[in-house]
Amino acid sequence: MENPAQEILAIKEAMGSRLAILGHHYQSDAVIALTDIQGDSLELSRRISDLDAEHIVFCGVFFMAESAAILRRPGQKIHIPDTTATCPMADMAEAGRVETTLNILQADGRTVIPLTYVNSSAAVKGVVGSHGGSVCTSANARTMLQWAMDQGDAVLFLPDKHLAMNTANALNIPEDERIILPQGVIDGDPRLFVNPAATGGKRLIAWPGYCHIHEEFSLHTIAELRTKDPAIRIVVHPECDPAVVKAADGNGSTTFLINYAAQAPAGSIIYIGTEANLVSRLAARFPDKTIRPLSLSLCEDMGKITTDKLAALLRDIDSARPVEVADEIREPARLALERMLEACR
Numbered sequence: 052m053e054n055p056a057q058e059i060l061a062i063k064e065a066m067g068s069r070l071a072i073l074g075h076h077y078q079s080d081a082v083i084a085l086t087d088i089q090g091d092s093l094e095l096s097r098r099i100s101d102l103d104a105e106h107i108v109f110c111g112v113f114f115m116a117e118s119a120a121i122l123r124r125p126g127q128k129i130h131i132p133d134t135t136a137t138c139p140m141a142d143m144a145e146a147g148r149v150e151t152t153l154n155i156l157q158a159d160g161r162t163v164i165p166l167t168y169v170n171s172s173a174a175v176k177g178v179v180g181s182h183g184g185s186v187c188t189s190a191n192a193r194t195m196l197q198w199a200m201d202q203g204d205a206v207l208f209l210p211d212k213h214l215a216m217n218t219a220n221a222l223n224i225p226e227d228e229r230i231i232l233p234q235g236v237i238d239g240d241p242r243l244f245v246n247p248a249a250t251g252g253k254r255l256i257a258w259p260g261y262c263h264i265h266e267e268f269s270l271h272t273i274a275e276l277r278t279k280d281p282a283i284r285i286v287v288h289p290e291c292d293p294a295v296v297k298a299a300d301g302n303g304s305t306t307f308l309i310n311y312a313a314q315a316p317a318g319s320i321i322y323i324g325t326e327a328n329l330v331s332r333l334a335a336r337f338p339d340k341t342i343r344p345l346s347l348s349l350c351e352d353m354g355k356i357t358t359d360k361l362a363a364l365l366r367d368i369d370s371a372r373p374v375e376v377a378d379e380i381r382e383p384a385r386l387a388l389e390r391m392l393e394a395c396r
Contacts, residue, residue: 055362056081056084056085059361059362062365066106070104071087071104071108073087073088073089073090073107073111074089074111075092075110076089076305076328076329077353078110078353080332083332085358086110092115092190093169093191093304093306094306096119096169096392097392105128107129107130108364108365109129109374110131110361111131112137112138114137115131116130118176120173120373120376121173121384122388128373130371132357132361132363132364133357134374136356138352139262139263140168140261140262140290141171144167144172144210144260145172148242149178149207150178155247156207161205162205163182163204164182164183164184164199164203165179165199166184166187166195166199166206166209167179167185168189168208168210169187170262171186171209173384176384177380177387179384180385180386183202183203184207184387186387186388189288189289189305190306193218194395195391195395198390200254200255205253205254205255208258211258212260212261213261213265213266213290215229215231217302228254230255230256232250232256232257234259243258243259261290265287265288265324268287268291268295268324268345273295273298283321284321284322285298286323288303288308305329309333312340312342313337315337319340320343321343322343322345323345324344327344327348327349330342
């Protein structure tokens with residue numbers, strides 16, 4: 052079959068309930084049209100335990116497929132059409148460095164609870180789970196940061212420094228009680244400089260990671276747009292710089308951004324600061340409003356998932372190698388994820 056979409060639909064019909072295809076909001080329209088369930092990271096994580104399908108295909112980036120593999124039930128197989136679709140932010144936190152950092156931070160006897168954004172590897176989630184920590188998404192970061200702060204003396208939030216600081220602002224955590232770990236380079240090797248003297252009195256210690264896509268949005272762009280038309284509304288994702296978030300009219304997860312667009316009055320002009328695939332989809336869904344991207348930012352890794360690759364995977368799915376997470380990582384990582392799901396019931 053030359054048309055990959057037709058081939059995918061035919062395979063879906065033949066496999067029936069044995070197959071479920073999940074798609075993150077940042078996927079292209081062509082891929083989203085072929086998925087059974089769409090959502091952000093939290094929504095999709097919650098759906099895994101309810102699925103009866105033998106094969107679950109994740110159209111997103113690799114850490115999402117790993118999270119599904121952690122939460123899957125026995126007999127279920129998790130797949131991703133392109134295993135090279137990674138997340139640069141997730142790659143900024145490596146499990147060994149996180150473990151070492153926690154050991155340094157806790158050397159003075161303080162209890163430091165790690166909290167990792169879901170945009171992190173299974174190995175990092177495993178370290179977090181084994182140290183009594185949990186996971187958060189952009190939708191529940193406020194709830195989970197408060198949860199983590201209630202568990203100990205301080206929180207190590209990773210890998211996104213912007214989400215950490217924006218969430219701290221929402222919880223009114225004083226600025227003198229937070230710190231972003233500095234990052235430098237020694238002999239070409241990026242590493243963290245963890246200074247116990249600097250971190251000792253802090254309640255929130257943030258890893259210095261960030262999202263390349265959301266880093267592109269600037270105060271200059273916002274100022275220019277407001278000068279041209281003061282009536283516009285601007286909403287952004289909390290992975291943006293805190294100064295950008297403060298200058299916007301609202302901020303929140305992809306679900307928040309979708310709901311904002313849906314509930315805005317007809318005739319509204321809305322600029323949205325997040326991945327452009329979602330923004331263009333919202334513009335098409337709500338033609339009675341003008342919805343535009345704050346800047347044209349596309350995630351190259353999300354774009355690696357195509358209908359051709361999805362068709363190729365489905366064609367041989369019974370013999371395809373699923374995404375696996377080793378038991379020694381999976382068990383503590385599952386514990387970290389389950390703590391989140393329990394706290395956010």
